[in-house]
Amino acid sequence: xxxxxxIDECIATPIHASDxxxxxxxxxxxxxxxxxxxxxxxxxxxxRIRPVYERxxxxxxxxxxxxxxxxxxxxxxxxxxxxxxxxxxxxAEAAESRRESRAPQxxxxxxxxxxRIEEQLDAVxxxxxxxxxxxxxxxxxxxxxxxxxxxxxxxxxxxSDDRAEMTPVDFSHACCSCGANGSDADTTAVEPDAxxxxxxxxxxxx
Amino acid sequence: xxxxxxxxxxxxxVPEYHVSGIIYGYHNxxxxxxxxxxxxxxxEDHVALVDxxxxxxxxxxxxxxKFGVRNWHSPRDVLSEVGLTPEDVDTVFxxxxxxxxxxxxxxxxxxxxxxxxxxxxxxxxxxxxPDRMRWMMVAVxxxxxxxxxxxxxxxxxxxVDGDMQDVIPGVDLHAAYDSHTFGSMWVTVRNDGATPxxxxxxxxGDLIYVYENIEGDGGAVGVDKVYTPTGxxxxxxxxxxxxxxxxxxxxxxxxxxxxxxxxxxxKDDFPSRNTSADLRISEICVADGAxxxxx
Numbered sequence: 486x487x488x489x490x491x492i493d494e495c496i497a498t499p500i501h502a503s504d505x506x507x508x509x510x511x512x513x514x515x516x517x518x519x520x521x522x523x524x525x526x527x528x529x530x531x532x533r534i535r536p537v538y539e540r541x542x543x544x545x546x547x548x549x550x551x552x553x554x555x556x557x558x559x560x561x562x563x564x565x566x567x568x569x570x571x572x573x574x575x576x577a578e579a580a581e582s583r584r585e586s587r588a589p590q591x592x593x594x595x596x597x598x599x600x601r602i603e604e605q606l607d608a609v610x611x612x613x614x615x616x617x618x619x620x621x622x623x624x625x626x627x628x629x630x631x632x633x634x635x636x637x638x639x640x641x642x643x644x645s646d647d648r649a650e651m652t653p654v655d656f657s658h659a660c661c662s663c664g665a666n667g668s669d670a671d672t673t674a675v676e677p678d679a680x681x682x683x684x685x686x687x688x689x690x691x
Numbered sequence: 692x693x694x695x696x697x698x699x700x701x702x703x704x705v706p707e708y709h710v711s712g713i714i715y716g717y718h719n720x721x722x723x724x725x726x727x728x729x730x731x732x733x734x735e736d737h738v739a740l741v742d743x744x745x746x747x748x749x750x751x752x753x754x755x756x757k758f759g760v761r762n763w764h765s766p767r768d769v770l771s772e773v774g775l776t777p778e779d780v781d782t783v784f785x786x787x788x789x790x791x792x793x794x795x796x797x798x799x800x801x802x803x804x805x806x807x808x809x810x811x812x813x814x815x816x817x818x819x820x821p822d823r824m825r826w827m828m829v830a831v832x833x834x835x836x837x838x839x840x841x842x843x844x845x846x847x848x849x850x851v852d853g854d855m856q857d858v859i860p861g862v863d864l865h866a867a868y869d870s871h872t873f874g875s876m877w878v879t880v881r882n883d884g885a886t887p888x889x890x891x892x893x894x895x896g897d898l899i900y901v902y903e904n905i906e907g908d909g910g911a912v913g914v915d916k917v918y919t920p921t922g923x924x925x926x927x928x929x930x931x932x933x934x935x936x937x938x939x940x941x942x943x944x945x946x947x948x949x950x951x952x953x954x955x956x957x958k959d960d961f962p963s964r965n966t967s968a969d970l971r972i973s974e975i976c977v978a979d980g981a982x983x984x985x986x
Contacts, residue, residue, distance in 0.1 A: 531941045536822060543818040546833030549840050550815030556843040557850040560807055565812075571819040631840055638837050642749060653750055654790050654832040 526589035527645045531649035533586045534599065538644065540579040541602050545638050548609050552630060555619040562616055563566045569613050576606055598644045605637035693882045694861055695709040696733045697892055697975035698773060698984060699952050700746050703727040705762040712922040713953070714903045716881055726971065727760070727791055728952040729904055730894045731773065732880060734978055737859045738775060739782035740802070741878050742952070745794035749834055764968055766798045772966050773984045782859055787872040788814055789807025790832040805858060807866055808850035810874030811836070816872070827925060838979075851876070860884060867934035869926030870895045877934070879941055882976065892975060893938050893949045897921065898931060900953040905935060905946050950975055962986065 547568060554565055580603050588596045592614040609630045612619065645651050708725035710717045731740035742790035745754070747763050754760040766777045777798045785793045785806040796804060814836065817827040842848035855864040861884040867875045877895050880887035899905060900921045907919025920931035947960055957963065958975040962983040965971050974985045 508806065537824065539825070542833055543828065546818045546828075546836045547815050549833060549837040550811050550818070552840045553811055553836070553843045553848065553850070554808075554815070556840075557848060558812075561812075565815075568815055568819055577820065622846065627844060631844070632839055634840070638834055642834075647753060647756075652753060653834060654830065 509615060514662075520671075524589065525592055527591050528649075530586065530588045530592045530595075531646070531651070534595070535587075535649060535651055536585070537579045537583045537586065537599065538574055538641070540601070541606065541637070542581075542641055542653065544576055544579070544606050545634060545641060548606065548613070548630075549634055551613060552627065552634070555616050556622070556627075559617075559620045565579050565616075569616075570608070576610060578605070578606075579603070593650075595644050598640045601639045602644075603636045605633040609633050609637075644676050692884070692984075693890060693976055694734050694884055695737075695880055695976070695979040696731075696981045697880060697882075697894075697950070698731045698733075699728050699950060699957055699971075699975065700773070700801055701728045701771050701972070702730055702766070702769045703760055705760050707759065712734050713900045714907060715920045715922050715928055717903070717919075717922075721722045724955050725900075725953050727763075728971075729769075730768075730878075730950060730952055730975075731775075732862060732878075733773075733775075733981075734893070736789055736933075737781055737864065738779045739784065739859060740780055740799075741784045741787055742792040742896065743783055743795040743799060746792040746832065746834065747795075748791075749881050760970060764970060766795055769970065770969065772970070772972060783933070784858070784862075784864060784876070784878050784894075785810075785879065785924055786894075786898075787875040787895065788835065789830040789872065790835060790900040791830075792896070793835045793839075794832065796835070796842060802877045803847045803849060804839075805849045805851055805855075805864060806839075807868075807874035807876050808852050810867060810872060810876075811839070811850060811865070813873030829923075829925070833941040839917065850954065861888075863935065867930065867937075870924060870930040870934050871921060875926075875934075877938060882978075891948060895938060895949055895951050897923075897953070898934050899949060899951040901951055902946065902954060902956065904931075904951065905939065905949060932957055 507611055535585060549567055554561060583603060612630045613628050615626065618624055619630065642653060645653050693820065704727060705725040707722035709722055710720035713723070713725065715857045716823045729744055732739040732741065742768065747765070751763055770776060778801055780799045780802045783799060783802045785804055788806065788810050793806070814828065814831055818833070820827060828981035839848055851864055853866050858864055863879045863881070865874050865879060867877060875896055875898055877893055877898055880892040880894070882890040882892060904920055904921055905918060906916040909915055918932045918935045920935070922927040924931055938949055950957070958971055960984065961973045961975055962985045963971055963973040972985055974983060977983055
């Protein structure tokens, strides 16, 4: 089956499974996205664009959450409307920052991907103005909005880069954050018996 | 009469997690292993999971490289050790929306997912806040929320508003708002099906990481044991303590009946075995007529 046939079939399908190929985005290749991170100009671009990346990431989460709530709690539209407004304002701010970020030629793929993310999010926000159209599973608006969000998220993963501290999840205080990357942990003395039986001690508040 | 078998299935681990993150105020106590696990509740009629692990495809390598998360195995591998497949799972209780609990939703094509509505609504709100308040959305993956849209559209995501009884027979959900997260919940199994039950188990999610959260050292306040909450609370440690009291009441203050999935020492209290992949399976209880999965 050709890719076009795949797409046609997907469009004709009212509900897609989460493993449907219609959601798939080509695997990212970070080395190609910020090809010359050692280049000072690329590194400077990464610092400038990171807040935009962070905002796009959160807007994807916001819009996804709003799409869920539109389906599972349609009676709460009034509660959710300020969050739509807020997402719109934040996207406008992020878009302005993105446009103002000078980018070297070596970061052009990153720049292009960021522009596409913005485009997708903008379109989804327009859909949220007609929230009533998103409440049913068969809604073509919902289908399209999801498609755009999956595209935006795929692109976000593609432009993520550990070296630039652009990561899809903030793990800094999460259940995985051993307070350090492996190297920090290795340099800290660990009592042999502290690994599983740390005995209770007086609590401190420092 | 026991209607359900309950197992805790490890799927990955952080070999050295700082103790102060696990137990509030336990600074300079070194590190300990923090298993990542989900809980399996199984009867003849239902296969339910409490949480589903993290999305290894999107950032497994990052977690391994940066944070030392080790030995991740897919739900298919993990469940095969107890004779199940992800397709067998019909119900998933998502205790909260952190990445290591709400990540692998696409691996369970036949499951209906339950999560507190407040958990989603407040994360959406938190994500709208300025950068300087980003701490509030720590450990939440927008990709997980996005996959939740697909679940909702398929009618497989149920948002719960507060407590909910008999979601499947004898299994209840209890909300703990503004505690570990905005809309955390715990799962109570009344294994005799009765109300009140004489055979209650609590799957605590991240409201209780380890036993010290229930029986912490009370020396500083002149008592033997005190509830000492987890280190991470997007809500408050006060609400964690209040939730712990509710949980303990449900089990008549019997610590053994509260199952913290991040607790490595479950193996000391319950029959356990390690798989060939070095993942622990702890057998909390076995339903009448069912076989042990660890002997």
